[in-house]
Amino acid sequence: MRARDKAAVSALRVTLAALDNAEAVPVDEADAHGPAIEQSPTGAGTTEAPRRELSEHEMATIVRAEADERLEAAAQLTSPAHAPRATRLRTEAEVLLRLLDERDGAP
Template sequence: MRARDKVAVSALRATLAALDNAEAVPVGSAGIRGAASLEESPVGAGATEVARRELSEHATVDIVRAEIAERLEAAAELTASAHADRAGRLRAEAAVLLGFLDGPGAA
Protein backbone atom coordinates (compact mmCIF):
# COMPACT_ATOMS: atom_id res chain seq x y z
CA MET A 1 0.00 0.00 0.00
CA ARG A 2 2.97 2.31 0.45
CA ALA A 3 3.33 2.42 -3.33
CA ARG A 4 -0.17 3.94 -3.38
CA ASP A 5 -1.65 1.16 -5.44
CA LYS A 6 -4.92 2.88 -6.29
CA VAL A 7 -6.51 -0.26 -7.71
CA ALA A 8 -5.84 -2.29 -4.56
CA VAL A 9 -6.94 0.55 -2.29
CA SER A 10 -10.19 0.98 -4.22
CA ALA A 11 -10.96 -2.74 -4.15
CA LEU A 12 -10.18 -3.07 -0.45
CA ARG A 13 -12.18 0.00 0.56
CA ALA A 14 -15.26 -1.20 -1.31
CA THR A 15 -14.94 -4.71 0.10
CA LEU A 16 -14.45 -3.46 3.65
CA ALA A 17 -17.57 -1.32 3.23
CA ALA A 18 -19.51 -4.38 2.03
CA LEU A 19 -18.32 -6.36 5.05
CA ASP A 20 -19.21 -3.48 7.37
CA ASN A 21 -22.71 -3.30 5.86
CA ALA A 22 -23.15 -7.05 6.31
CA GLU A 23 -22.30 -6.73 10.01
CA ALA A 24 -24.96 -4.07 10.57
CA VAL A 25 -28.01 -5.07 12.55
CA PRO A 26 -31.31 -4.58 10.70
CA VAL A 27 -33.24 -1.64 12.11
CA GLY A 28 -36.32 -3.64 13.08
CA SER A 29 -34.37 -6.29 15.01
CA ALA A 30 -32.29 -3.93 17.12
CA GLY A 31 -34.67 -4.21 20.06
CA ILE A 32 -34.95 -0.43 20.38
CA ARG A 33 -38.45 0.88 20.32
CA GLY A 34 -39.33 4.36 19.20
CA ALA A 35 -40.32 6.58 22.07
CA ALA A 36 -43.70 8.26 22.02
CA SER A 37 -42.15 11.55 23.03
CA LEU A 38 -38.78 13.19 23.31
CA GLU A 39 -38.88 12.86 27.09
CA GLU A 40 -39.20 9.06 26.84
CA SER A 41 -36.39 8.63 24.33
CA PRO A 42 -33.07 7.01 25.36
CA VAL A 43 -30.53 9.53 26.58
CA GLY A 44 -26.77 9.44 26.93
CA ALA A 45 -23.75 8.25 25.04
CA GLY A 46 -24.36 4.82 23.55
CA ALA A 47 -28.01 4.67 24.63
CA THR A 48 -29.06 3.49 21.19
CA GLU A 49 -25.97 1.40 20.40
CA VAL A 50 -26.47 -2.23 19.44
CA ALA A 51 -23.80 -4.89 19.12
CA ARG A 52 -22.96 -5.61 15.50
CA ARG A 53 -23.35 -9.09 14.04
CA GLU A 54 -20.22 -11.17 13.76
CA LEU A 55 -19.69 -12.75 10.36
CA SER A 56 -18.37 -16.27 10.08
CA GLU A 57 -15.31 -16.91 7.97
CA HIS A 58 -17.55 -18.58 5.39
CA ALA A 59 -19.85 -15.52 5.20
CA THR A 60 -16.85 -13.21 4.85
CA VAL A 61 -15.44 -15.28 1.98
CA ASP A 62 -18.87 -15.29 0.32
CA ILE A 63 -19.03 -11.49 0.48
CA VAL A 64 -15.54 -11.15 -1.00
CA ARG A 65 -16.47 -13.59 -3.77
CA ALA A 66 -19.63 -11.56 -4.46
CA GLU A 67 -17.51 -8.40 -4.76
CA ILE A 68 -15.22 -10.19 -7.22
CA ALA A 69 -18.18 -11.41 -9.28
CA GLU A 70 -19.70 -7.94 -9.30
CA ARG A 71 -16.50 -6.43 -10.70
CA LEU A 72 -16.10 -9.12 -13.35
CA GLU A 73 -19.73 -8.77 -14.46
CA ALA A 74 -19.41 -4.99 -14.70
CA ALA A 75 -16.18 -5.34 -16.68
CA ALA A 76 -17.87 -7.76 -19.09
CA GLU A 77 -20.66 -5.25 -19.69
CA LEU A 78 -18.22 -2.48 -20.60
CA THR A 79 -17.65 -3.51 -24.19
CA ALA A 80 -17.17 -0.12 -25.83
CA SER A 81 -13.56 0.79 -26.51
CA ALA A 82 -14.13 4.07 -24.66
CA HIS A 83 -14.61 2.06 -21.47
CA ALA A 84 -11.61 -0.24 -21.90
CA ASP A 85 -9.68 1.52 -19.12
CA ARG A 86 -12.54 1.16 -16.66
CA ALA A 87 -13.05 -2.50 -17.57
CA GLY A 88 -9.34 -3.14 -17.07
CA ARG A 89 -9.43 -1.44 -13.68
CA LEU A 90 -12.40 -3.58 -12.60
CA ARG A 91 -10.59 -6.76 -13.69
CA ALA A 92 -7.48 -5.63 -11.79
CA GLU A 93 -9.57 -4.99 -8.65
CA ALA A 94 -11.06 -8.48 -8.97
CA ALA A 95 -7.54 -9.91 -9.27
CA VAL A 96 -6.46 -8.09 -6.10
CA LEU A 97 -9.40 -9.57 -4.18
CA LEU A 98 -8.74 -13.03 -5.62
CA GLY A 99 -5.18 -12.70 -4.40
CA PHE A 100 -6.47 -12.33 -0.85
CA LEU A 101 -8.62 -15.43 -1.18
CA ASP A 102 -6.00 -17.54 -2.92
CA GLY A 103 -2.88 -16.14 -1.23
CA PRO A 104 -1.01 -17.48 1.79
CA GLY A 105 -3.27 -17.77 4.80
CA ALA A 106 -6.34 -17.90 2.57
CA ALA A 107 -9.53 -19.53 3.77
Protein backbone atom coordinates in the same frame (compact mmCIF):
# COMPACT_ATOMS: atom_id res chain seq x y z
CA MET B 1 0.35 -1.38 0.45
CA ARG B 2 1.61 1.60 -1.47
CA ALA B 3 -0.53 4.70 -1.24
CA ARG B 4 -0.54 5.04 -5.02
CA ASP B 5 -2.13 1.64 -5.62
CA LYS B 6 -5.51 3.21 -6.26
CA ALA B 7 -7.21 0.08 -7.61
CA ALA B 8 -6.37 -1.91 -4.48
CA VAL B 9 -7.40 0.91 -2.17
CA SER B 10 -10.70 1.33 -4.01
CA ALA B 11 -11.47 -2.40 -3.96
CA LEU B 12 -10.64 -2.71 -0.28
CA ARG B 13 -12.70 0.34 0.73
CA VAL B 14 -15.80 -0.89 -1.06
CA THR B 15 -15.34 -4.42 0.27
CA LEU B 16 -14.90 -3.18 3.83
CA ALA B 17 -18.11 -1.21 3.45
CA ALA B 18 -19.89 -4.34 2.16
CA LEU B 19 -18.64 -6.28 5.18
CA ASP B 20 -19.74 -3.49 7.50
CA ASN B 21 -23.20 -3.48 5.90
CA ALA B 22 -23.46 -7.26 6.25
CA GLU B 23 -22.81 -6.94 9.98
CA ALA B 24 -25.80 -4.64 10.40
CA VAL B 25 -28.78 -6.15 12.15
CA PRO B 26 -32.09 -5.57 10.34
CA VAL B 27 -34.28 -3.02 12.07
CA ASP B 28 -37.75 -4.18 12.97
CA GLU B 29 -40.45 -1.77 11.80
CA ALA B 30 -41.78 -1.54 15.37
CA ASP B 31 -38.31 -0.53 16.61
CA ALA B 32 -38.04 2.18 13.96
CA HIS B 33 -40.68 4.24 15.72
CA GLY B 34 -39.21 4.36 19.20
CA PRO B 35 -40.31 6.47 22.12
CA ALA B 36 -40.58 10.22 22.06
CA ILE B 37 -37.27 12.06 22.17
CA GLU B 38 -37.76 13.11 25.78
CA GLN B 39 -38.09 9.41 26.73
CA SER B 40 -34.95 8.38 24.85
CA PRO B 41 -32.01 7.03 26.85
CA THR B 42 -28.93 9.22 27.16
CA GLY B 43 -25.32 8.60 27.94
CA ALA B 44 -22.40 6.64 26.61
CA GLY B 45 -23.30 3.77 24.32
CA THR B 46 -26.95 4.68 23.83
CA THR B 47 -26.48 5.32 20.12
CA GLU B 48 -24.70 2.02 19.48
CA ALA B 49 -26.59 -0.31 17.19
CA PRO B 50 -26.28 -4.04 17.61
CA ARG B 51 -24.02 -5.77 15.08
CA ARG B 52 -23.79 -9.38 14.13
CA GLU B 53 -20.48 -11.15 13.92
CA LEU B 54 -19.70 -12.65 10.52
CA SER B 55 -18.02 -16.02 10.25
CA GLU B 56 -14.86 -16.35 8.22
CA HIS B 57 -16.87 -18.20 5.56
CA GLU B 58 -19.44 -15.37 5.37
CA MET B 59 -16.68 -12.80 5.00
CA ALA B 60 -15.01 -14.81 2.23
CA THR B 61 -18.37 -15.14 0.46
CA ILE B 62 -18.84 -11.37 0.54
CA VAL B 63 -15.31 -10.70 -0.74
CA ARG B 64 -15.83 -13.24 -3.53
CA ALA B 65 -19.17 -11.61 -4.43
CA GLU B 66 -17.46 -8.21 -4.64
CA ALA B 67 -14.80 -9.67 -6.96
CA ASP B 68 -17.44 -11.41 -9.09
CA GLU B 69 -19.42 -8.18 -9.32
CA ARG B 70 -16.37 -6.36 -10.68
CA LEU B 71 -15.63 -9.09 -13.20
CA GLU B 72 -19.25 -9.06 -14.42
CA ALA B 73 -19.22 -5.28 -14.74
CA ALA B 74 -15.92 -5.41 -16.64
CA ALA B 75 -17.40 -7.99 -19.03
CA GLN B 76 -20.30 -5.63 -19.74
CA LEU B 77 -17.94 -2.81 -20.73
CA THR B 78 -17.18 -3.88 -24.29
CA SER B 79 -16.79 -0.46 -25.90
CA PRO B 80 -13.20 0.68 -26.51
CA ALA B 81 -14.10 3.90 -24.74
CA HIS B 82 -14.68 1.90 -21.55
CA ALA B 83 -11.46 -0.13 -21.76
CA PRO B 84 -9.68 1.77 -18.95
CA ARG B 85 -12.64 1.29 -16.60
CA ALA B 86 -12.90 -2.41 -17.47
CA THR B 87 -9.17 -2.83 -16.82
CA ARG B 88 -9.50 -1.12 -13.45
CA LEU B 89 -12.43 -3.35 -12.48
CA ARG B 90 -10.45 -6.46 -13.43
CA THR B 91 -7.49 -5.21 -11.40
CA GLU B 92 -9.73 -4.61 -8.38
CA ALA B 93 -11.16 -8.13 -8.74
CA GLU B 94 -7.63 -9.56 -8.90
CA VAL B 95 -6.75 -7.79 -5.66
CA LEU B 96 -9.75 -9.30 -3.89
CA LEU B 97 -9.19 -12.78 -5.31
CA ARG B 98 -5.53 -12.61 -4.30
CA LEU B 99 -6.60 -11.86 -0.73
CA LEU B 100 -8.83 -14.93 -0.77
CA ASP B 101 -6.01 -17.05 -2.17
CA GLU B 102 -3.66 -15.83 0.57
CA ARG B 103 -6.31 -16.65 3.16
CA ASP B 104 -6.67 -20.16 1.77
CA GLY B 105 -2.90 -20.64 1.86
CA ALA B 106 -2.23 -20.47 -1.87
CA PRO B 107 1.07 -18.86 -2.90
